[in-house]
Amino acid sequence: MTTGRTFAYCRVSTVEQTTENQILAIRSAGYDVTDNRVVSETVSGSVLAIERPEFKTLVEHKLEKGDKLVVLKLDRLGRDNIDVQQTIDKLTTKGIKVISLDLPVADLSSSEGKLMLQMFSAFAEFERNRIRERTQEGLNRAKAEGKKLGRPPAKGTTENVQRCKEEGLSQSATAKLLGLGIATVKRHWNK
Template identity: 50%
Template sequence: MTTFAYGRVSTAEQTTENQRLELEQAGYTVDYWFQDVGVSGKCPASERAGFQELMARIRKGETLVVTKLDRLGRDAVDVLSTVHRLAGMGVKVVVLQLGDTDLTSPAGKLMLTMLSAVAEMERGSLIERTQAGLERAKAEGKRLGRKPKTTEEQREQIKARARAGESPSVLSREFGVSRATIIGLRDGV
């Protein structure tokens, strides 16, 4: 059985050597080592060059070993997605931090189910925080969304000229906005 290992560190000044040594001290003979150096943990696993290379090479029946769960993704949702993808490929996934548990085994699947529940709660909390922030900003009178390309005075000019029959295409070019914006202003949308 072939063993793949993956390490990640956030800065170029750091090295993945400690992670590799930890895996070897745990009794793993690493056949293929992949790493990402200078890659933040905020970056999803699927966007990391070293991890992408690993995913392109690993096959059914092989094992992926990492020292910590956060090496498999940026958050619970990303980790869960990564482990499900690997399990679907028939790859055994071992995380030393979790007591050398294979996440594709029944006990590992139980851990993933709990992780999934945490991820769902995390998503719900994020949505709640975002909505609360938007409501607070509105209550403070802040304008949400992109800054308009035109001033209020220009919008009034556009409305008047469009309602007077001037072509939306001409107004669009003159004011640097889309025809849809001109038509929307004309029609009061």
Template identity: 65%
Template sequence: MSRTFVYARVSTEDQTTSNQRIEAEARGYKVPDNRFISEVVSGGVAAMARPEFVSLVNHKLETGDTLVVTKIDRLGRDNIDVQTTIKSLMAQGIKVVSLDLPSNDLSSAEGQLVLQMFTAFAEFEKSRIAERTQAGLERAKAEGKKLGRPEAVETTKKVQELKAGGFSQSKVAERLGVTVITVKRHWNKIV
């Protein structure tokens, strides 16, 4: 008895997996609610570190089943992780289908080739984004812009006032509702 599961993933709570369900159903993969696995987790998190995906693999999928994703990046953005995940599923006798690839069946030889090409491109794009981010940070530094979290001048002022009033670091932390570590950071700063 082979069954079909759909794994849908979004990165943030303000996103929804409903479009992924609609897309899977439009392509002929209408599954009952207990076989539509939905998760909110970054694509940068390894597949086997995602609670819902781990539960799916370890407790639901069986030999002969099919796992459907609407896009390969639903499994992840890291080339090696995606390929390792798919190979592991295939070794368990689970067919993996990605609806965004020309060869949907990633278990076939053609599917493996397409998978390697697409995941390599995804990895390349991820690296390019990191390069552009780094270049932007370097440009901002060169322009004299201060990077990082803004100074907590108001906190420094309050800490200094209470310090001048003879309060200990722990009492200042208690009064301001902050940690002692935060107080220590502002203890010797000059306003």
């Protein structure tokens, strides 16, 4: 049996923000979502979708086969491309139609919607690779210019570690006394 109900999921990141505009936009787009089927929450976009309390409750206890889930933007469904795709896969496997109003294809569970998600995924991977390449190019250029990379050495650390060593303290006792990590003490132990 399918229910055919329509739910809306709206998310904001901070308490200063409100989901009112998202709800209004969804209703203006022609989705008649009753107030008891609007799920709103305030949670950072960096949290996986299924770890968001209200979204998790929606997916696990409210949505049923044949229902529609409408969001204003695709990023409401996950923290990154992989999370969005996993969320949509989970929903479509349950027989739920997923609709994102910011995309030209309304139904993400359709063949066209799946194609669009795959294209977005490919573009996201391409951009991640380009960022990685540009970062490496910048590091190589800085090295070629003779710039020292990494964190500058803490002033006096070597001297303080050497003093403790001369006084007969162990590396772990030195780390505790100076408030340093054992790896830092080891790095400065034989300088």
